[in-house]
Amino acid sequence: MKANNTTSLKLLPEDGIDKNSYVPAYVQVANLLKQKISKGIYQPGSQLPSEAAIANSFQISAMTARQAIGLLAEEGLIDRIQGRGTFVKILQFTSSNFGLDSLARIFATEDDISIRIIEASVQLATEDIKNRLRLESKSSVILVKRLVLHQNEPLIYQISYALADPESPFVETMLETNVLTGFLLKKDLNSFKKAEFKLLPACLQPEEAETLHLPAGESVFKLEHIYYDFNDSPAACGWFIITPEKMPLVCRLGVWSYE
Amino acid sequence: MKANNTTSLKLLPEDGIDKNSYVPAYVQVANLLKQKISKGIYQPGSQLPSEAAIANSFQISAMTARQAIGLLAEEGLIDRIQGRGTFVKILQFTSSNFGLDSLARIFATEDDISIRIIEASVQLATEDIKNRLRLESKSSVILVKRLVLHQNEPLIYQISYALADPESPFVETMLETNVLTGFLLKKDLNSFKKAEFKLLPACLQPEEAETLHLPAGESVFKLEHIYYDFNDSPAACGWFIITPEKMPLVCRLGVWSYE
DNA sequence: AAGTGGTCTAGACCACCTA
DNA sequence: AGGTGGTCTAGACCACTTT
Numbered sequence: 008m009k010a011n012n013t014t015s016l017k018l019l020p021e022d023g024i025d026k027n028s029y030v031p032a033y034v035q036v037a038n039l040l041k042q043k044i045s046k047g048i049y050q051p052g053s054q055l056p057s058e059a060a061i062a063n064s065f066q067i068s069a070m071t072a073r074q075a076i077g078l079l080a081e082e083g084l085i086d087r088i089q090g091r092g093t094f095v096k097i098l099q100f101t102s103s104n105f106g107l108d109s110l111a112r113i114f115a116t117e118d119d120i121s122i123r124i125i126e127a128s129v130q131l132a133t134e135d136i137k138n139r140l141r142l143e144s145k146s147s148v149i150l151v152k153r154l155v156l157h158q159n160e161p162l163i164y165q166i167s168y169a170l171a172d173p174e175s176p177f178v179e180t181m182l183e184t185n186v187l188t189g190f191l192l193k194k195d196l197n198s199f200k201k202a203e204f205k206l207l208p209a210c211l212q213p214e215e216a217e218t219l220h221l222p223a224g225e226s227v228f229k230l231e232h233i234y235y236d237f238n239d240s241p242a243a244c245g246w247f248i249i250t251p252e253k254m255p256l257v258c259r260l261g262v263w264s265y266e
Numbered sequence: 267m268k269a270n271n272t273t274s275l276k277l278l279p280e281d282g283i284d285k286n287s288y289v290p291a292y293v294q295v296a297n298l299l300k301q302k303i304s305k306g307i308y309q310p311g312s313q314l315p316s317e318a319a320i321a322n323s324f325q326i327s328a329m330t331a332r333q334a335i336g337l338l339a340e341e342g343l344i345d346r347i348q349g350r351g352t353f354v355k356i357l358q359f360t361s362s363n364f365g366l367d368s369l370a371r372i373f374a375t376e377d378d379i380s381i382r383i384i385e386a387s388v389q390l391a392t393e394d395i396k397n398r399l400r401l402e403s404k405s406s407v408i409l410v411k412r413l414v415l416h417q418n419e420p421l422i423y424q425i426s427y428a429l430a431d432p433e434s435p436f437v438e439t440m441l442e443t444n445v446l447t448g449f450l451l452k453k454d455l456n457s458f459k460k461a462e463f464k465l466l467p468a469c470l471q472p473e474e475a476e477t478l479h480l481p482a483g484e485s486v487f488k489l490e491h492i493y494y495d496f497n498d499s500p501a502a503c504g505w506f507i508i509t510p511e512k513m514p515l516v517c518r519l520g521v522w523s524y525e
Numbered sequence: 526a527a528g529t530g531g532t533c534t535a536g537a538c539c540a541c542c543t544a
Numbered sequence: 545a546g547g548t549g550g551t552c553t554a555g556a557c558c559a560c561t562t563t
Contacts, residue, residue, distance in 0.1 A: 032552075033552090100506075103366050208485040210469060261461055
């Protein structure tokens, strides 16, 4: 009943949905509602028709109408308040959300990406690293500095520390590491339970600048990370250095499509 | 049937849900699934039981089971692949998402926040501003520099430009502007259709440093913004300067709660 | 009391993947 | 062909807010 292979003709009802379309009803309804917000028919701050009213006007069930409204909620276009109603959101910069989409897209292709090991060694942990990994005094850690290249151009300068567990040949494992498939220890990919990331502004240090072929002193992003194992113990930490040009952090609020 | 006021006793079935609890069934199921992921019973990369199996084992309907799984999906704990199954995600830094929660929390209280106008004037638009606001040559713009204080300590240095529309007393309106209630023109709060934000690392300039009581040269966040009206024309632009201490950008992946 | 969003059911059928 | 996730229905009841 939902799809119809027998015809390519498309009826365009004035304001109804096409139940023979491959596009789910709730997506169609969501888009129609977005259009009304986009055109200012539903103004910021104003109340949307109730779920029941929407279900009725589009001749769909309440659950389906609710699913459509859920889409708008996911996109941050509306607020749902139990007992009061659904309201078009007023734009607020504090609801901005910045994702690493640009990097994810680069890594997704897996082509043109290569890793160069700058340094790999076992060292005595510094105070800073001991704090981050919750280590006893005089603990040894593995340090690996990598340069990630995209189309043979420096992309990310990566420094990571991991526990020097004598039970396994860690350094070799870390040298094999493939950033593409998860970024750290390939064999330990599924041994991490959780991770914490912190984004910071930073000033490019001489060593980093030289490695990345950039002028020292430039403003860059520093992405710190800590990975935890299934005992909730920090098992690896480190940071990435990357320029805002290679990793643009952009966020859009409001209606940006669907006319 | 969902709530039960008659008793405060709580039965704790081994692995079932409490249908008399105020906590929705789908939330209970989601938490139980999270526990199993947290404990490593469901390991990263492995397949979760099917929706039908979950529905059956918890004695709930398929839709409710699906809703529970939807919660995990929202939190980025799992991947749903049609026709194949549901799988526990392997942590990837590229799926990090940074929100301005810390700022939103500060602004939410509305207490201890005050605005100081540093400068307000009408100026000829520079090339940069003309590009951003898509202006003709020799256009006038309103420039306002504000300092947002929290508990009488400098928090944000804010610079904004807006079209100098002769139809309304803009400068006065902008002087009245209250960051708390939306950040720009109070009267125009609901006249914006969409906005774009860009997060950048920056180096604190002398004027900014002095205003914020910070040493020049420090690394800070620069949050650029452009607001569009319902004609899709850029109507206002500008940027915030804020330190990473005042606006920590942290992101957590994996299971961080629910023992 | 009436209206709103939120939860839940017990089915049905569809689209997709694997075997 | 059988299993999986995805969509949809027509109802029911609940919790919350406003009148």
